[in-house]
Amino acid sequence: MSQMQLDRLELRELNMPLKYPFETSFGRTTNRPVLIVQAIDHNGVAGYGECVAMEGPFFSAETIDTAWIIIAKHIAPLLASQDIQADGLFQRLSPIRGNQMAKGAVEAAVWDLESRRLGLPLWKHLGGTRTEIACGVSIGIQPSTDELLDTVARELDSGYQRIKIKIKPGQDVKLVQAVRSHYKDIVLSVDANAAYSLDRDGPLMKELDNYNLLMIEQPLAPGDLVDHAKLQRQLTTPLCLDESIASATDARYALELGACRIINIKLGRVGGFSAAREIQALALRQQIPVWCGGMLETGIGRAHNIAMSSLPGFTLPGDVSASQRYWSEDIIEPEVEVSSRGTIRVPTGAGFGYRVRDDRIEKLTVRSETVRVGSLTTSTSAVH
Secondary structure (H helix, E strand, O other), X not given: OOOEOEEEEEEEEEEEEEEXXXXXXXXXXXXXXXXXXXXXXXXXOEEEEXXXXXXXXXXXXXXXXHHHHHHHHHHHHHHOXXXXXXXXXXXXXXXXXXXXXXXXXXXXXHHHHHHHHHOOEHHHHHOOOOOEEEEEEEEOOXXXXXXXXXXXXXXXXXXXXXXXXXXXXXXXXXXXXXXXXXXXXOOEEEEOOOOOOHHHHHHHHHHHHHHOOOOEXXXXXXXXXXXXXXXXXXXXXXXXXXXXXXXXXXXXXXXXHOOOOEEEEOHHHHOOHHHHHHHHHHHHXXXXXXXXXXXXXXXXXXXXXXXXXXXXXXXXXXXXXXXXXXXXXXXXXXXXXXXXXXXXXXXXXXXXXXXXXXXXXXHHEEEEEEEEOOOOOEEEEXXX
């Protein structure tokens, strides 16, 4: 493989208004600030990544502001070399502790850049094997049970193969009961985003065990692998871990403890493709199904998720849904579309396979910064 030398990173914060509010156990989102990273080589070829950190430190400790600082002040100086390769970038960034979302955004941009330079689709460059991926959908907490049922009906009509509903204390069993009574045979799961505790909510979790769920996702706090293992032993329904899995080591610990039977791999949460592939390979060896979770990404992050979902072992429908579910207008074209069978075709073009709409990005930009690789020379602009 030819070596490549990076020239600069371009950082942009976009303000993306959601078509509909999205509510989880940790908050309600109406506007999605997004950090887009471009990795540009000395020939001007660019690759794109997306940082999935949110505005506040509620899903994870990282925010857009912390990721911006880490990328500009600490990641960029580590990239000064003639022999940058995507596959080795995660290790190169290992002196920086944590900050997986910042690392993952840059690493994804470099994978995209390298794929474009090679003229390969990103999914093939990663070792993907499937040309079509199965799609599920994540439904935020709705204002009423009737509105939840209406949303489920709409998503099923759109073809999605798995319905996931968000739950939180006080809005859980009755919602599941309502959906299951209307739809006895659909593939249904719930996602708690770490809102429960074993001591207080063990009996409630056992109630959820009665509804033929595909999984209960992240019921307990991220660090509670021991309690997840205790809970899993009490349930027939598989537990799936999300926030608990920030690295391949976390995945190994979780599987050794018996803390879950399914893993949700989020590209940004684990630090990029190299870590994601390590987790996927570990799970595949142990015959543990994995799937790709979503973080309200734009089309850039969504395209990376599609590429990752083509890897072996991604056997369950992920949260990679259509652009139009979230945005009135995305920043890529064509926009991501889901077939009536609930699938997405993996694109065949070089890199992540979609055209980035620079005009749309420019319109949505609220601040930007150019960081020369290997130095702290920057150029910053803000749009008010």
